[in-house]
Amino acid sequence: METDCTRDELPDNGGVITPLPAGTRLLHIGPHKTGTTSIQSALFEARDEMARHGVEWPATTRHPMEAVLAACACTGMMGDVEPTERHWERLLERVRATGRRTSVISSEFFADAPDDGTIGRIVGQLGGDRVHILVTLRPLARIMPSQWQQYVQNGLRMGYEDWLEHMLRKPPYDKPNPSFWRRHRHDRLVERWAGVVGAERVTVVVVDDRDRAGLLRTFETLLGLPSGLLRPVPDAANRSLTLAETEMLRNLNKEFRANELPAELYSQLIRNGAVMHMKNTCTPGPGDVKIGTPRWAVEAAAEIGAEIAERIGASGVRILGDLRLLSETQKPATRTEGEPRIAPETAAQALYGALAAAAAAPVRHTAGARSRTVHQTSSMELVRVLGHRCLKRLRLR
Incomplete structure (x- = not known):
């Protein structure tokens, strides 16, 4: 096993991480919640500078999500545009246009590839033996x-502790989110991709949250870029929700599902309206309660993390960082007493975000309607009318 430790120990080559060969197509597959958005933002922001150093970013956006979902035969987020093969083909065309230059593609949704056949097809289409797989890992x-x-932002209605019970204590651990362990049983994820490309073409980076710039420096070195070229990009829209914000959204999800409103409406008004505006305009303060994980779940996650670390360590892949971090037992957040309360300003911004999203999709009336004031119309009927109008606008688009 080749082990490069970025913090407490030095690798056998004197502490130097060897850059990948020129012409490599570096495929960063996540998985989710391992620093993917921060590295994608930094790479996208620096794409012109990278090109001057011989490294291409083929995607036209920060995250080519639709293309990767199509490649992995996965559905999109609830109510979003359905990914098609054409999304993937367009990305492949841009990858091929990079020629013999080094290039980098990053999406955590590659971790959702369902089987070896899909992985083999993706790797073959991206360049076969030129492809090198990069996996970034954090403690469970x-x-x-x-x-x-994040699942709640896609419509989940289950509370956190109940969700943990299902993920950690209720075999076969695939409800309500079967994608969780496909993504986050990290040893099996590494084994699936290494089984297709070979262990020598897989690098695992263990992210150390104490070193916020460490992941950027690792990408720079692997790609042969000058130190400091990749810089953090502030992104309020990517922040995690507080416990109160998540609980507000979770209860809204219950009402949304109970009234059988369409998924397209959820995408436009809730996720990309209320939630996005709230995250962009409201910064959590020291008094906001974070999502706290109970001790039993932290210990169960650490035990699984130790198994993951042992199997990855024996897999023959290149390891950058300290695998012991994957079995860390420090509790990420402490649950305070009392019910979480959302600030009135935050609730107002969420409501405004939904109204602004609705206002951005005006609908022309095709037939006369009997005039009624809002006060003469039931709240349920108002919601249904608003949903109908937004859907009509979406279909016109």
Whole structure:
């Protein structure tokens, strides 16, 4: 096993991480909640500078999500545009256009590839033996709260502790989110990709949250870029929700599902309206309660993390960082007493975000309607009318 430790120990080659060969197509597959958005933002922001140093970013956006979902035969986020093969083909065309230059593609949704055949097809289409796989890992105890609130942003209605019970104590551990362990049983994820490309073409980076710039420096070195070229990009829209914000959204999800409103409406008004505006305009303060993981779940995650570290360590892949971090038992957040309360300003911004999203999709009336005031119309009927109008606008688009 080749082990490069970026913090407490030095690798056998004197502490130097060897850059990948020129012409490599570096495929960063995540998984989710391991620093993917921060590295994608930094790479996208620096794409012109990288090109001057011989490294291409083929995607036209920060994250080519639709293309990767199509490649992995996965559905999109609830209510979003359905990914098609054409999304993937367009990305492949841009990858091929890079010629013999080094290039980098990053998406955590590659971790959702369902089988070896899909992985083999993706690797073959991206360049076969030119492809090198990069996996970034964090401790499960730090991933779980972030992943739960992300599932809530896609319509999940289950509370955090109940969700943990299902993921950690209720075999076969595939409800309500079968994607969780496909993504986050990290040893099996590494084994699936190494089984297709070979262990020598897989690098695992263990992210150390104490070193916020460490992941950027690792990417620079692997790609042969000058130190300091990749810089953090502030992104309020990517922040995690507080416990109160998540609980507000989770209860809204219950009402949304109970009234059988369409998924397209959820995408436009809730996720990309209320939640996005709230995250962009409201910064959590020291008094806001974070999502706290109970001790039993932290210990269960650490035990699984130790198994993951042992199997990855014996897999023959290149390891950058300290695998012992994957079995860390420090509790990520402490649950305070009392019920979480959302600030009135935060609730107002969320409501405004939904109204602004609705206002951005005006609908022309095709037939006369009997005039009624808002006060003469039931709240349920108002919601249904608003949903109908937004859907009509979406279909016109």
